[in-house]
Each structure stands twice: as structure tokens, then as C-alpha cells.
Amino acid sequence: MVLVYNLYIFDRHCQCIYYTEWNRPVSPLTADIASVRTRAKEVARVNQGRSSDDNGAASASDSRRPLVWPTAPVSSSNAKDKSIASVQNVAMEEEAKLVYGVVLSTRNIINKFNGKDGPQGGNPGGFMSFATNTYRLHYYEAPTGVKFILNTDTATTSMQPVLEMIYRNIYVEYVVKNPLFHIDPHVSVPIENDYFRAVLNNYIREISASSTTTA
Amino acid sequence: MSAKQYKTVGEEAWKNNVEKVNAELFIFTYGSLVVQLVKDYEDYTAVNKQLDKMGYNIGVRLIDDVLARTGLEKCADFHSTAEVISKVGFKVFLNITPSVQNWSSDGKEFSLIIDDNPLNDFCELPPRAVQDGLWYSNVFCGVIRGALEMMQMQTEVYFVRDVLHGADVSEIRVKLVKVLDEEVPANDE
């Protein structure tokens, strides 16, 4: 069993262009204002499944469709939904920045250990993952500077092939080759591509179910 | 990696390439596109520019496809970049391998010599177009420029001569302007 928590994709402009999560009990995307306050009391319940009274973006997500971000603004006349969405956006942006900062600093010190650090960046030192006692963060950087970050349980040691697969066969096929997806090399564009989401989601589901990928 | 290895990589990728589009259809498409541009802009320099822009937009995407298909890593120097362009890039998409020649002494400029450009098949430029300097395959320049920019290299790419202008071979000049730094997040603490 591989427990996959979430996936971030950053483009070459340091922007998170895609985020999605699978088994995350508490996340900026599920947190609405009311439940933030009561979160502490509800932990046990939330852990069992996403609480049904979560509003906004959370209501759109039944257990089959994982949460994604950034999404198009919620077309809702409900002022409360909107404010929730904006709170979630801010929280998510903060988190993305945090993740990016940590990962990039780690990559850079490893490049330094290999004597290969430079302003051009890249991952010549071969940073693959780091682990804390609660999760393991896997990192893959495509030669064009697109960065894939996947969080799993700590026992899953190598997800490099998985991330490479996501880049080579899912990202390139469904995002880069999609003519409707505007790749502007100077501006970040979030991935809002249903095919990509679906394929990625299936792939992760497959991995989570298989026991062989755990080394 | 040596030039020979790049050649193998390119050939391997070409072999595994499943043909989906008939080559003639592609040549027709490209031809009518250029002709339409000529009609719309009535200025060959502007057409060159448009072709370059289109190529650029192709290049920034196409690079990921090349990398994904071949699993190549970032090049160590500009010489290997040149080899990859000719032996992998051109090979995979056009099944030709232009030769890399005329290196400048500082190693920042080289020429790609193309003897057999598939886009040129069936094409004869009208004298006006030759005279005013229409580079029929200028899209290549944009593709190379776009692809290299995604690899952190800012380049100038332009046609020097073209078979369609009566030269014996076509020559594309690639000039490395500078290597771009990786972007860092704004207001990073």
C-alpha cells in the first residue's frame, strides 16, 4: 500500500500551477472559516472522512473527485462561499510558497554538496526525497524546470519512476500537447484540464492500490 | 554523451514514433499557412516574423515532448546542445539530421546545415519572395529558439541561406546570447 497525500506542480516561474490531494485529513482546501475554529474538536471525525458540512469547494468533492487547486472562481452568488473560497486561496498560496521554499532550499544545498550549484538551478545533485517521521516528500524536476512534488507515507522510498511517469506520459501528453492549454513561457498558467485530472487521478489510484511499488 | 550516442537516441525515438499524420498533409498545411500569411501581411519580413513566432510557440511545447520521449538530461555544454538539436530534435520530428558546422571561436555560435528539408518539397518561391527575403522554413528558427529558451538558453536563430533561394544547402545560424538564471520566488525570505 502506498499512501499518497498530495501532489504539487510548480512551473518555471515558481508558481504552483496544479495541486491535488487524496488522503489528506486537514488541508487548506477543506478548511472553511467555521470549521477552522472547531477543527481541534473535530479531528477524530474529520479523520474518518471529510465532514459533510464543509461548504464551498469541499461540497463539490465527493469521495471520487479529489480536490484540486487552483480552480476557476466558484460561480456562486452566495457571499459566504466566496469568502470561503478566498480564504482557501490565501491559505493554499501560503502553503504552496512554503513547500516551494523548502524544496528549493533543500535542492540547492544538495547541489552544493555535489559542487554543482549555480544560478541556472536544475537538479544536478539529484535530490530525490526527504522524510520526516510523518511523511516523505518526493521531488522530480524535468529538464525544462517544471517541478513535481509528491507527498506519501514514510515507508514509500522511491517514487522517482512514478513522478517521471507523471511528467513524461501524463503532463506532456495531456497538458503540453493540448493546444487549448496556453503555454506562455513568461506567464504562469494553472492547469485546468479535465483529462489531465482524470488520468492523473486514475494513475495515483492504481499506485495506491498496488503493493509492489513499495520498496 | 557523445555525438554518436545522441544519434542512437534520436534514431531510437524516431523508430518508436507512431506515424499519425500523412507527411503530404503536413506539407500542404504548412504551405497553405505560409501562403495565407503572405496574403494577409503582404510583407515578407512580417511573414518571417510571424513564422518565427509560431515556431516559438511550438518550440516551448515540443521540447517537453522530446525530453519525455528520450529521457535526455540537461546538456552539459552548448556543443552537446547542438548535437541534440540535430541528431535528436530534427531526427525525431523531420527524420533528417542537419550537420553541425561553422562553430565560432568562442563556442557560442554554430550553423545547422540542412541538405534535405522536407518542408521544401514541391515548393518553388516566386522571384519576388526570394528578392524580399522570405525564409520559407523560418518556423524552424522559432522552434529552436523556443525550445532552447525552455532550457534556460536565450538564443538568436536565423536563416543564412536557403535552397529555395538557389543556395546549394540551407543554413540556420544559432547564436547563444546568454544562459538564463533560474527564477526565484519574489519576496523570498
Next chain:
Amino acid sequence: MVSSFAKSFGSVLYRNFFKKESTYFTTVVLSGVAFSLTFNTMFEKYWNKKTAGLKWEDIKDRRSIKRQEEMIHSVFIINRSGGLIYSKNYNTHIAQLSSNEALIFAGTFHGIHALATRIAPGGRSTSARDMGIQTIDTKNFRLHCFQTPTGIKFIAVTDLLHTKLTDVLNRIYELYSDYALKNPFYNLEMPVRSDMFDTKLLQLVQAH
């Protein structure tokens, strides 16, 4: 013509080599040695040519990490506020950090170690509190970190075969408390300068 030549050649051969048994024997031995020598050198030349680039001498450097298995490349100790108080390199498998770079490394690692706890995708409020980075895996080496409850970080950079280094880092912690903390002249949070510590640590590293 040919037969007469062969005949005379044969008689010369007979007179000089086969007539006397000792000469015959020596000839056989000598020619045997000569043949084996030439055969060996020629075959070796052929072999070398054929296997150029594949032999052990050629790939030894590339595989040295695997060959010299179980190896600790370097050790760092970082104090509570992210200052580097000890650093030592034991071999040249990884780039030597200059003292300035080592300080930067310590500060950066201190930062990401703390921030990593905030990423906690498994939920921050689960019973297991996130304790920060324990290992970093890279293509060439693995970095292990052990943080004491008092906030001192012991870091070792090793080959990829070391999967768990908790014991060794714990031992280093013991050495630190023995030879630094127990020394009345040692100032807390300051660089460790103790010959005894150096020696003991070297012994420990060499044993792993």
C-alpha cells in the same frame, strides 16, 4: 628443389636439436615458454582492446561508492539557533564545503528542518507530531539527521547503503555530551574544539 631444401632443413634440425636428448628437451621447454609468452601478450592486447572502458580500472571510480560500502562521508553538528558548531569531512566523495558554505548549509538546513514540519500533509494534529527532516535521499548520498530533545541536530552524510543511522547519531550525541558538555570550559552553543572528541568520532566513523 623444395624437397631437397626440406631434407637439408630436416637434417640441420636433427643434428642440432634431436640428436642429443638434453638439447631436445631444452628446445621443447624454451619454445613452449616462448609460445606461451607471445600468446599471452597478444591475447592480453586483444582483450584490452575489446574490453576498453569496461574493465575494473576504468569503472572503479564510478563504482567506488558501492565498493567502499558503508561509509560516512561527513558529520555536522548544528546548535539550537542554526549555528554550525562542528563539521568534519572524512573523504572526498562529496564536494568539500568551504567554512562559509558549511555555515550557510547549517542555517539553511535548520530552516528547512523546521519548515518541513509545517508541510505535514498527513494532518498536523495527528498523534504523531512531525519532528522535522530525518533523511534526505539523493542520487549520490543520503543525509541523516537526528535532533535531540534539546534541539541540537546531529547530521551525517553517508552512502546510499546506510538506511538507518539512528544508532551512530546517538553515539555521536553521547560523545558530544561526554567530551563537550561535560567539559567545564566548554561554552554551550559554541563550536566544539576538542581533540578527544575528534579522535573518538573518527574511530566511530571508521567503524561504520
